Amino acid sequence: MIKNKLLCAALSFLLAAGSLAACGQKDTAPAADSVSALTDSSSSDSGSSVSIVTTIFPQYDWVREIVKDSPQDIEPVLLLRDGVDLHSYQPTAEDIMKIATCDIFIYVGGESDSWVEDALTEAADSDMTVVNLLDVLGNSAKEEVIGFGTETEDAEGSAEEGDHEDEGESEYDEHIWLSLRNAEVCCDAIEKAIEEKDPENAGVYSVNLASYREKLSALDAKFTEAVAKGSTDTLLFGDRFPFLYMAEDYGLNYYAAFSGCSAETEASFETIVYLAGKVNELGLKSICTLENSDQKIAQTIRDNTETKDQEIYAFDSLQSIKAADIENGATYISLMENNLDVLKKALA
Numbered sequence: 604m605i606k607n608k609l610l611c612a613a614l615s616f617l618l619a620a621g622s623l624a625a626c627g628q629k630d631t632a633p634a635a636d637s638v639s640a641l642t643d644s645s646s647s648d649s650g651s652s653v654s655i656v657t658t659i660f661p662q663y664d665w666v667r668e669i670v671k672d673s674p675q676d677i678e679p680v681l682l683l684r685d686g687v688d689l690h691s692y693q694p695t696a697e698d699i700m701k702i703a704t705c706d707i708f709i710y711v712g713g714e715s716d717s718w719v720e721d722a723l724t725e726a727a728d729s730d731m732t733v734v735n736l737l738d739v740l741g742n743s744a745k746e747e748v749i750g751f752g753t754e755t756e757d758a759e760g761s762a763e764e765g766d767h768e769d770e771g772e773s774e775y776d777e778h779i780w781l782s783l784r785n786a787e788v789c790c791d792a793i794e795k796a797i798e799e800k801d802p803e804n805a806g807v808y809s810v811n812l813a814s815y816r817e818k819l820s821a822l823d824a825k826f827t828e829a830v831a832k833g834s835t836d837t838l839l840f841g842d843r844f845p846f847l848y849m850a851e852d853y854g855l856n857y858y859a860a861f862s863g864c865s866a867e868t869e870a871s872f873e874t875i876v877y878l879a880g881k882v883n884e885l886g887l888k889s890i891c892t893l894e895n896s897d898q899k900i901a902q903t904i905r906d907n908t909e910t911k912d913q914e915i916y917a918f919d920s921l922q923s924i925k926a927a928d929i930e931n932g933a934t935y936i937s938l939m940e941n942n943l944d945v946l947k948k949a950l951a
């Protein structure tokens with residue numbers, strides 16, 4: 604699957620200029636073409652609402668922000684509902700039908716979305732706009748960092764394209780939504796897609812986009828300020844590490860037990876010792892985990908440090924939001940504000 608991903612990534616770059624085709628969709632013509640290629644919105648039957656299907660919560664919430672107060676009364680569909688994790692999701696027949704019949708389908712386009720290719724072949728509506736967010740980000744997409752928890756002395760540098768010794772193992776990190784800056788770029792593309800399907804209300808969407816971008820950018824500034832005020836510039840995760848984009852936005856150094864959202868759950872003794880050594884060396888006062896972590900690895904790292912007194916803080920990867928949280932009004936911004944609070948504590 605890693606090889607597939609690489610091929611897709613290479614393909615995406617080749618096609619980057621005009622037609623950002625979704626991975627593996629180059630032969631199915633208009634269906635998979637990028638936002639910009641689909642200016643002929645002949646399919647938007649006047650009067651009918653625009654149907655939008657999204658995979659994960661951040662995209663869903665971005666759409667909600669952009670279509671707010673639209674006379675079309677657009678209600679996006681969220682496929683990964685109630686705690687379903689991005690990395691283990693498989694669409695039901697009903698989900699496939701929702702995708703096949705929608706006007707706009709938005710997905711990340713990473714390794715976990717390899718099911719999308721098959722789902723799109725079911726799409727009968729050739730006027731469907733497909734928004735692949737990794738393609739939208741183009742050169743801003745980052746390769747997953749390989750070899751965490753061992754010798755990544757210069758963790759930042761190792762994320763740069765072309766730095767890997769074994770290129771066959773590299774793949775794009777799909778946790779793009781954990782960067783507020785990426786969110787702005789993604790929202791631009793989403794707004795454009797919606798505008799093309801409903802040009803009559805383009806004014807509503809562009810005003811919503813502008814005001815939402817201001818909120819994203821204000822929160823981004825708060826992250827920058829928090830990092831500047833921090834007493835350290837290093838995050839150490841006794842866990843997986845989906846926060847590459849966030850860390851790189853603010854020039855943070857990072858160490859983790861596993862790269863990306865690796866399926867590994869057991870850290871080797873060598874990794875524990877390495878990370879505990881980093882905590883000692885850098886005088887870190889905290890160890891980070893993801894939401895839902897049992898904290899075992901973080902605690903084992905702490906037990907192996909000199910002072911054994913680090914706080915353990917959990918960041919939210921936003922990749923499996925519970926229905927109850929959505930009902931209680933959680934938004935992308937509110938969840939990222941929670942992450943900002945965690946970041947302040949972790950860098951204190």
Ligand SMILES: [Zn+2]
Pocket residue numbers: 689690778845863864920922
């Ligand atoms: Zn993940």
